[in-house]
Amino acid sequence: MTRDGGTAHRDGMNDPLSTTGLLAQVLPAQALTAEVYADPPRVVLFPDEEAVIARAVDKRRREFATVRHCARAALERLGVTPGPILPGERGAPRWPAGVVGSMTHCAGFRGCAVAHATHLRTIGLDAEPAEPLPDGVLDAIALPEERSGLRRLGPGVPWDRLLFSAKESVYKAWFPLTHRFLEFDQARIELDPAGGFTATLLVAPxxxxxGPLTGFTGRWIHRDGLLITAIAVPAQI
Ligand SMILES: CC(C)(COP(=O)(O)OP(=O)(O)OC[C@H]1O[C@@H](n2cnc3c(N)ncnc32)[C@H](O)[C@@H]1OP(=O)(O)O)[C@@H](O)C(=O)NCCC(=O)NCCS
Structure with a gap:
């Protein structure tokens, strides 16, 4: 059973053009999204993508291919002809000129969001299984004040995993702007139980x-055994 009792996002199951998915619920309309909850049987990759993934194990190959299947659907909805989406610097996807985007995959979910760079400055997405973090991980990724913030939150959501996911989204939004790594202790996250979060950057870009870059605001959703966090920064005017 889902938190709100609904499963509307699964109505389209593996239709990556579904606009009723989880990602659409946590992103603004300028972001075009596509997501699936299982791997389609045959996803055709471009030769350059095949070369990147040639030696990967099957699990990695399937997530790589399916998320690109989603990305191409999202790009088409944006009006952009999809080509190969190759990993670039530090693994960040190389989007067509004038496009910003983000991809994520975990067990039971692969998703992508893209937007015109004239509309959004950057996007960061992360999907996680809605389960507590393995022992020891929270201590490795959370600041002391983040850990005490989690203790004030009520039951029903694996807040530690949500904190981790928000940090991953922050990194994915930060990296295309800065081309710098961001350590887990270089952004402080505050989770809002109503479905939002804020990230304060503790390092200067x-x-x-x-333009200014002092932090991010994002949204999250907990449904059907998944936690999804998303950041979309409006383009500067
Ligand atoms: C890169 C990282 C964020 C990926 O997160 P993950 O939960 O392991 O995996 P996800 O499935 O959600 O995301 C993987 C996708 O992220 C994207 N990605 C990888 N590196 C990226 C980067 N540097 N910038 C933006 N996106 C990136 C890719 O599209 C990748 O999928 P692909 O390899 O199939 O193309 C994570 O492995 C990592 O290195 N984290 C350390 C940095 C960090 O999180 N700092 C916290 C700062 S507060």
Whole structure:
């Protein structure tokens, strides 16, 4: 049973063009999304993508291929002809010129969101199984004040996993802007039980970043055994 009793996002099951999915519920309308909950039997990759994944184990190959299946559907909805989506610097996907986006995969979920760079400055997405983190992980990824913040939250949501997911989304939104790694203790997350979160950056962005970058706001959803976090930053006017 889901938190709100609904399973509307599964109505389209493996239709990656579904607009009623989980990602659409945590992102603004300028972000075009596509998601699936199982791997389609045959996903055709571009030769350059095949080369990247040639030596990977089957699990990795399936998530790599399916999330690109989603990405191409999202790009088509954006009006952009999809080509190969290759990993670039530090694994960040290389989007077509003028496009920003983010991809995520975990057991039972693969999803992508893209937008025109004139509409959104960056996107960060993360999907996780809605289960507590393995022992020891929270201590490795959370600041002391984040750990005490979790203790004030009520039952029903694996808040530690949600905190982790929010940090992963922060990194995926941060990296395309800065081309820098971000340590887990370099952003402080505050989770809002109503479905939002804020991230305060504890490190200055490099001087190459145009415009202010002091933190992010995001949204989250907990449904059908999944936790999803999403950040979408409006383009500067
Ligand atoms: C890169 C990372 C965020 C991926 O997260 P994950 O939960 O392991 O995996 P997900 O399935 O959600 O996401 C994987 C996708 O993220 C994208 N990705 C990988 N590196 C990325 C980067 N540097 N920037 C943006 N997106 C990236 C890719 O599309 C990748 O899928 P692909 O390899 O099939 O193309 C994670 O492995 C990592 O390195 N984290 C350390 C940095 C961090 O999180 N800091 C916290 C700061 S507060």
């Amino acid at each position: 490099p001087s190459t970043v145009i």
